[in-house]
Every structure is written in structure tokens, then in C-alpha cells.
Amino acid sequence: MAVPEEEAAARLPPGRVFQLPTDLEHLWDGLDDIGLGLRWLSEVKRADMHLELGGPKWDYKMFSIFYIEEDPGKVKDGEVRLIGPDIPEVAPGTSLPGGFTIRIYGEELTPGHQGYVSRQIGTALQGLEGFMLFGTPDSLWIRINKDVANKLTFAKISQFCYATAKTLVPQIDAVAFFWAVGAPEIGGVEALAPLFAWAKEKYKIVSAKELYDDEDVDTFYGCTICKSLAPNHACVLTPSALPYCGIIGYDSAKVTAELDPEGYVFTIPKGECLDHEAGHYRGVDEAVYEKSNHLVKRVSIYSSVKYPTTNCGCFEAASFYIPEVDGIGLAMRRYTRMTPLGIKFSSLAGMISGGAQNHGFKGLSIAGMASKNFLRGDGGWNRIVWMPSDLKRDIADVIPEEVYDKIVTEEETVDALELKELLRKKGHPIVKMFWKNSEPQPLKLPLAGEDWPEQ
Ligand code: SF4
Numbered sequence: 001m002a003v004p005e006e007e008a009a010a011r012l013p014p015g016r017v018f019q020l021p022t023d024l025e026h027l028w029d030g031l032d033d034i035g036l037g038l039r040w041l042s043e044v045k046r047a048d049m050h051l052e053l054g055g056p057k058w059d060y061k062m063f064s065i066f067y068i069e070e071d072p073g074k075v076k077d078g079e080v081r082l083i084g085p086d087i088p089e090v091a092p093g094t095s096l097p098g099g100f101t102i103r104i105y106g107e108e109l110t111p112g113h114q115g116y117v118s119r120q121i122g123t124a125l126q127g128l129e130g131f132m133l134f135g136t137p138d139s140l141w142i143r144i145n146k147d148v149a150n151k152l153t154f155a156k157i158s159q160f161c162y163a164t165a166k167t168l169v170p171q172i173d174a175v176a177f178f179w180a181v182g183a184p185e186i187g188g189v190e191a192l193a194p195l196f197a198w199a200k201e202k203y204k205i206v207s208a209k210e211l212y213d214d215e216d217v218d219t220f221y222g223c224t225i226c227k228s229l230a231p232n233h234a235c236v237l238t239p240s241a242l243p244y245c246g247i248i249g250y251d252s253a254k255v256t257a258e259l260d261p262e263g264y265v266f267t268i269p270k271g272e273c274l275d276h277e278a279g280h281y282r283g284v285d286e287a288v289y290e291k292s293n294h295l296v297k298r299v300s301i302y303s304s305v306k307y308p309t310t311n312c313g314c315f316e317a318a319s320f321y322i323p324e325v326d327g328i329g330l331a332m333r334r335y336t337r338m339t340p341l342g343i344k345f346s347s348l349a350g351m352i353s354g355g356a357q358n359h360g361f362k363g364l365s366i367a368g369m370a371s372k373n374f375l376r377g378d379g380g381w382n383r384i385v386w387m388p389s390d391l392k393r394d395i396a397d398v399i400p401e402e403v404y405d406k407i408v409t410e411e412e413t414v415d416a417l418e419l420k421e422l423l424r425k426k427g428h429p430i431v432k433m434f435w436k437n438s439e440p441q442p443l444k445l446p447l448a449g450e451d452w453p454e455q
Contacts (some may be wrong), residue, residue: 003177005065005101006081008198012186015083018155020162022078026256028089033151035129036160037229040147044096044132050149051087052095053142053181059137060334061097061182061189063199066118068109073104079175080158084181088150097182097189100154100197102161108171115252116259117169124164136245136316136365138203139334154179162180214238214279214301214373220268221253222287226312227383229262229377231354233312236268236284240300242368244315257274266291268285278303295449296357303377304328304362305443306452313353315363319375319384320348324416324425326440327385327430328378332366335388338414356448366391370398382429403429 021029040256052064069075084098104117126133130145130152144152158177161455181190197381221237226245235243239250248256248265256265271283279301292310300307304319305328311318317332322340329343333424338344343351352361362375373375374380381403389409396404407426424431424438431438 005195005198009083009178009180009192010195011191011194012180015180018080018082018158019157020078020080020155022162024166025079027159031156031163032158033146034156034441035159036124036261037127040127040129040131040165041228042130042132044130044143044145048145048147049088049143050092050094050146051144053098054135054139055093055095055143055180058337059098060135060137060141061192061196062140062142063099063138063201063203064101065099065137065199066102066104066114066121067202068111068114068117069103069105072105072107072174075103075176076172077176078162079188080155080177080179082154082179082181082233084179084183084186085195086153086155087144088153089392090183092146097192098181099192099195101178101199101212102165103178104165104172105174106169106171107173112251112255113169113171115248115379116256117165117172119248119252119256120224121161121165122169124160124392125157131157134314135333136314138200138315147302154181169453171279193287198297209273217250220270220271220284221250221257221265222268222291223248223253223265224266224291225420226314229314230310230312230353232292232295233286233355235312236288236298236301236309238279238300238301239371240371241279242307242365242371244311244363244365244368252353275300275377279373280304280307280377287289292355296450299357301375302373302375304375305360305378308357308359308362310355310357311361312355313349313363315349315365317364317366317369318345318348318352319362321360321443322385322416322419323442323445323446324440325385325420325430326434326442327423327428328375328383329386330364330369330391331388332391335390335409335410339387339410339418340386340414340419342416358448359450359452360445366395369395379430379433382433385423385428385430 038044054060130148132143134141145328162175166233182189222234237250237253253265269283270281270285285298286365320329322329331339352358381400386408389411406424406426
């Protein structure tokens, strides 16, 4: 029976099918020549890469969609379908677009388990020897090291995922894999277009925001999975605040904390609300203080300017304070041109990663920009002054109509002083709401980890 991603790949050749061992006794058979575990977490430099999938060269055209399928007939247990060349079959240094899906069925599993299951698999994948995995599910960057190129295949990567999933989540009954590697012989990036469109829609569905609001719950959740990258970092998950990795939502954090109470995802009793607009809660401060090795004392969930949440590094987008206009800019990882800060996103991401609290800067998920609490403590969309035109088009339906035309993009300018003039000319709400006598009043941001002066 055809499954959705295969329907989207109808223009591609049928590819090859492999069958993984499904007997619990033999899940790990043949995998002992590849390392697995946190000590293998690594970057793969260009000079060392055998194969690259997605990343900046391809405008991040590489996706991974993990989803719980409710029809058992659509998940043939242990099946791996590969369209395109396998890892040992490409020339060293090859770079291609692509995507893969993992369909999971379990009689006891619901879409609420999605985040938990995908996180187990995703964490295992990051610890695969010679395998670099960056980005978010709809825009990945994978590299495979030359050292493992002759012993690693897509079926073997799938077997790692399969064995991990079956070992850690006994509620899983069946898992099937689908890989598409956009080599010229299968039609290249153009032939994958319907698959990318399918993945984009599917990702929207699997990462859909919850229907209730932060005020409706007494408990938030925290996540420290990325401590291996940033030892003092903790994410805070609320119904309206998706973490920027886009992998785990509020409901899936709840399921994860219930299934694995000693794990990386933990409950945060909200406690007293200290600032409603900024999303400042006593319980969140206490939890983050504990989990950040007593380095971060205060966090405002809806602010990028004052006491923002910390960033490990796997954010797909970020907000940044632009002092020349006392406004906030947005950019995403796939935007490779200049920002009004005079740096590119890659430099910005490097500056704010690592788990410190960087006042003025916050890692974001693009889906999270749809939250009604989005940067509410800073003025919300009335404070957003600049963003890449691509992003503006992609999320046009979440930007308030009255601000949309007034937000400047790189097509108009990336120069902060020209930006100031344009905001004045366009009558951006920031001019009346935040400036004085038509002049911006720049804030002096404290250094990372320091406090704002008492007011
Ligand atoms: S980015 Fe945050 S929510 Fe996502 S895995 Fe890392 S710590 Fe967890």
C-alpha cells in the first residue's frame, strides 16, 4: 500500500527495498563496527566528508519527518526503501539534497507520543560515529565522514534507529523507513520538489501548536537534552512556546516526563506570576537556576530583550536587538545574506549559542512565531522591524496585517541607518510606541549573564 511520502515521490524511480531484522534478539546484529553513544557526537569538516545531505549549499533542502501512523497497514515493520545512491556508492565529497521519513505504528501509541519517540531516535542518531546532524526536521544538514563511508549504509543507519526505538520504547510495534537521495540520476533537486512540499505540510501538522494557552495550565516543562552541547542550557516548554529545535512540543514533553521521570525532560510548577507580559514566573526561575548549574537566575519566556531563555545552538531562527532603531530583527538559518547587525546569521548563531543568557538575542522556531505570546514582553510584532523576505512570505498569515508592510526586508536594506529612515517613512508602529520625538532610544544591553540595572 502506498504511503504519503511515496505518493509525493511518484516521479522518482521505485528504488530498492531492504529488510531489517525485527526479532528482538537480532536488532543490533551487524552494527558492532560503528560507534554509537554521546562520545561519538561530532562535527564533520568539509575536508573529511564523504557525503553531505542538505545544509547551506542546498538551502537546507533535507528533511526528516518522524510520525506516528494510525493505520498499521501503512507501516511494514523493518522495511527500508531507498531511492537514489547509497552512501558507499557516491564519490567522496558528494553533496546532495534529500530527505527521510520514519513511520511508526504502535497500538498503544498516539500522536502525543510523537515527540518522545522522535527524540529518542534523534538523540541516538546524533551519537552515531562519523555522522553529523544539525538543524531542524524540515531543514537539516547531515555529513558523513570518510572514515565510516565504506561501512555505513542507509539501511544500517535505519537499523540503528530501529533498534534504538524498539529498545527504548517497547510500545512500538512497527517502524518503516523511507530515504530519498537527490542525485542527478534520479532527477536531482527538481524531482524531489513534491516530496519537499509534502514534508513541509507534514511537519506543520506534526509540530502543530497546542490548542490551549499558558494560562490554562499549572505546569510547564523543561528540557536539558542539549546539555551535551551547552552544559548550562535548559529550554522551557509551555503550551504557547515551542522550543526552537521544533522536535518536542508541550504535549510530548508531558508524555516524555511521565514515561521517563528521571530523564532529560522535567516538570516545572509555574509558581507565582511575577510579570504577565514578559512571562516571568517564580517556578520557572527556580527550575532554570537549578538546571543551569546556578548560572541563570531569571528567565522571561516571552522576551528576547530582557532575561531571555538561553540557547544551546540548534535553533532554526533567532531574534536580535538592533540598537540603532531600538527594534528587533528576525532571521533564520537558511538566510545566508547580511543582517542589519552587519553580520550573517551563521556568525550571530555562533555568538549566542553555548547556553549563556544573551540579553537582546533569542533562539526561535519558525512555528513558534505564530504564538499569540510571541515576544509579547518586548512589544510583540510592533517591535519587529526587519526580517528576510523569504521568512516574511512564509509566515505572512501570522504577522498582523497592520504591521506586515511596515517590516523592512533585505530587499529594501540591510543597513541599520537606512532602516531607521524606512521605519519613519513607513510609519512603523515602533516610531510612536517606542521612540521619543521620532528618535529611537537605544537600550544598553548588559553583557551575557549579567543583570539589568534595577529600575
Ligand atoms: S533545543 Fe531544547 S527542547 Fe530541543 S532538545 Fe535541546 S534542550 Fe530539548
